Amino acid sequence: MLESPRRPERPVLTIGNFDGLHRGHRAITEVVRTRAAALAGTAVVYTFDPHPRKVLQGEHAPGMLLTLDQKLELFEAAGMDLVVLEPFDAAFAATPPERFVRECIHEHIGPKEVYVGYDFHFGKDREGSMRLLTEMGPHLGFSVTVIPEVTVDGRDVNSTRIRTLLAEGEVAEAAALLGRAYAVRGEVVRGDQRGRTLGFPTLNLARESEILPCDGVYAGHVRFLDAGDPAPGTALPAVTNVGRRPTFKDHEPSAAEAHLLDFEGEVYGRHIELSFSHRIREERKFEGPEALREQIARDADEARRLLGA
CATH class of the missing domain: 3.40.50.620 (HUPs)
Structure with missing residues (x-):
């Protein structure tokens, strides 16, 4: 190669x-x-x-x-x-x-x-x-x-069309054109640990990829690319938030953070690929941490259903 x-x-x-x-x-x-x-x-x-x-x-x-x-x-x-x-x-x-x-x-x-x-x-x-x-x-x-x-669907497949679909959050349609789920890569880095305090620890991605889907909540998988535990090539189901976390912060650049379903372990520093198979909902601001925690639980259940996990 x-x-x-x-x-x-x-x-x-x-x-x-x-x-x-x-x-x-x-x-x-x-x-x-x-x-x-x-x-x-x-x-x-x-x-x-x-x-x-x-x-x-x-x-x-x-x-x-x-x-x-x-x-x-x-x-x-x-x-x-x-x-x-x-x-x-x-x-x-x-x-x-x-x-x-x-x-x-x-x-x-x-x-x-x-x-x-x-x-x-x-x-x-x-x-x-x-x-x-x-x-x-x-x-x-x-x-x-x-x-x-x-x-x-009667239209030619091209990269511009796929970028437009991602910008609209239409990840399932983008996958139909790509022949696979759209995925981004990067390193897992430490965040502010807010997800952990809510009972849903997340992998914060310092991404190498240039394009994220538009802000929202998605179901997909995290695939580990380098040596460690889980082993390289392991793909685990995840629910991912793309956005600015408006319940806690404003005016932040969009970022991706993924919660691995039914997984416990530390993976800081690991190189991963994060895929987006289904859009669950838009990102929105909640009244407080408890309302957000309840919604994340519903999002995780919906991700399990969509992914058959």
Whole structure:
């Protein structure tokens, strides 16, 4: 899953940003995987870090749906043999489309077949078109196939649509487009211990991920990623609050804190992934701690029901 100094054997290639690695992207990687297997070749992804929009749009770029680690793990799970991770900066952004195809694709990777999405553009100012790629490919020894869009409910699956759904708290709909529950990553850090005093201790997340769903209460899972107890890979059901804790504080930035259902133990410092499967309710201010405690108990019961826990 790392860039190799040598050309891969009989590479079957896809190129793109793959923000979210959603069902539309997975349609492409599945074709790449099956074609590479048929050719006894290598399934290769050529992608960029940081995302080009982070360089070209700066602070106006949208938040990303995946951390780099999440993206690489999902590529591996999708059966990709090799990820070529191109450092993207202003100098690389100025690469003419013809040079990109000839040097970055042909000379560096040497693909036999290339598969890209229907909206693929490349090179300086995104001037490179599918027409240019399909014209140059055969002269350089590779075929080019465009994978059509994937639709859900009559609309195409794309990262912008998923970000909009998350901003609206529609995590179940976002999961339908992603092919999995949306999840964020980070480290468990100490909070103000208020959840513990209410009888519902929480994991406070110092998140690495850029996007949280909108403020509210959600059911999902906490998956442990590093060594410790629980063991790495363990996923436990949780009820999660995203928001500013208005019963106790005002004007706080939104944060995520998860209560593990029917679990006792200290996990400070652990690296976790927190998923959002169902939205239970909006975040709201309560009259006091006791009213909040009673509502959290109801939220936990609803999370158990939704998750079958």
